[in-house]
Amino acid sequence: MLNGPDQQAWSPSSRELQRRNVRRQISRKQFTIAGISSVLVLGALYTLIITSPGWQVVKETFFDLDYGREVLPTVLRGLVVNIQLSFIGGFFIAVIALSLALIRTTKSPALTPFRFLATAYVDIFRGAPLLLIILLVGFGVPALRLAGLTSNVIVLGTVAVVLTYSAYVAEVIRSGIMSIHPSQRAAARSLGLTSGQTMRFVVLPQAIKRVIPPLLNDFVSLLKDTGLVSILGVTDAVRAAQINASRTFNYTPYVVSAILFLLITIPLTRYIDRVIRRSTAKQNSEGAI
């Protein structure tokens, strides 16, 4: 509205300057409180660990720097497997989960059996522990001895993870679809869009946008849970650490592997936080408190 000279000519009143001073004091005080409380809590935690009777042993068997450096390349090579598995699996999960969500939300009578099957699928794979699914698929499928079926543990492990996660993700997408107000559907249908077009152009874009934060959240979980396929003998980061640890009875490789996972998941979660913040800020531009 009023820009330029008037804006520049303004200088804060003495009351405003005083007020800023008070605000600065308040924030300085809050900063001090935060500092003191952090030092107290973290200090107490540190002392508790350091003075614990077994600390010396733990330090040697879990935090051996030299050994950690030695196993780093092996564990890192394993981590690449986890990352590959996550991305390839992620693609299939997205496709299957979207199909399941759409089938479960459609009202078309012709699709009734599929709706029933999709519900059963989600119930089973969301309800059973991932570890069991991995074991069943990883050892059960090769036992069938069907021609053409692979017995590659990486592929079987990925299939198991995809089966479980597509059930999770399908439910997230479905909840997004259900959260779109019926008036949006009514508006689209009143414009002559078919129910399929309404879903494709009006409902789904809003629903997906709304569930992106929980989906990214699931991706972080997926990345971690790919570590479970190590029980099939896949040499991922967890397995690589396990091999080294059982060879030397030093558990530092586990810590190395944990740190490597954190190096990926922590930046990823920070990124998710930013995505959430930005999308809420954009949608609530009016009426923010």
Add this chain to the structure above:
Amino acid sequence: MSNVLELVNVRKSFDSELVLNDLSLTVKEHTATVLIGASGSGKSTLLRCINLLETIDDGQIFLDGQEISDPLISVDEVRRKLGMVFQSFNLFPHKTVLENITLSPIKVHGIAPDQARDEAMVLLKRFDLTDKADQYPDRLSGGQQQRVAIIRSLAVNPRVLLLDEITSALDPVLVNEVLSIVRDLKHDGMTMVLATHEMGFATQVADEVCFLESGLILERGSPEQVLKNPQDAKTKDFLKRVHEAGRL
């Protein structure tokens, strides 16, 4: 009559946009002050600054002589004395009408639930909404929702009621049922600050009309002065445009 609200040289800008430009305003007890002006003239921002939803860049705001623009003041305590009604109602969709009204009396003001409910029912009866007490907001018409929103802000006996274009989201037929509540409140002596586009209504309830333009009060006075006999060229122009839009 004492001054309930007093704004002295209030200044507020968003990024490089100056929305309130050293604006001063005094609101006396039992009076209704109506803010008029085009969209973006600063009416809503002014109300939001009073309610401390926005922090002002400079100037002072007093409520009953106490400076509420002081950074050391308890924001929650100030808001307890202020009622605010929004353009888009902002009722809580997961609570019934009665629960919407009694939430703050029970949780903030510590009134016993039974008493809060009784008081809410008195207000609902007075404004002809008794049968809606147990309904959810989604089931109500826009006019009914806005009336509930007004009752909700009244339930805590505010010193000042801030009404931000409360009829802008309603169709003309529903506008009147909402405005008649405000007329009743005016009759009761409630101190109010309203931003509105309803000029006819402004004429009826206002003790003072302020015309805002570019963050300044360009003209102020009785409704007769400002609305019927404006002096400033910009006020004339604005009223002419409102008239053409058929809202006078």
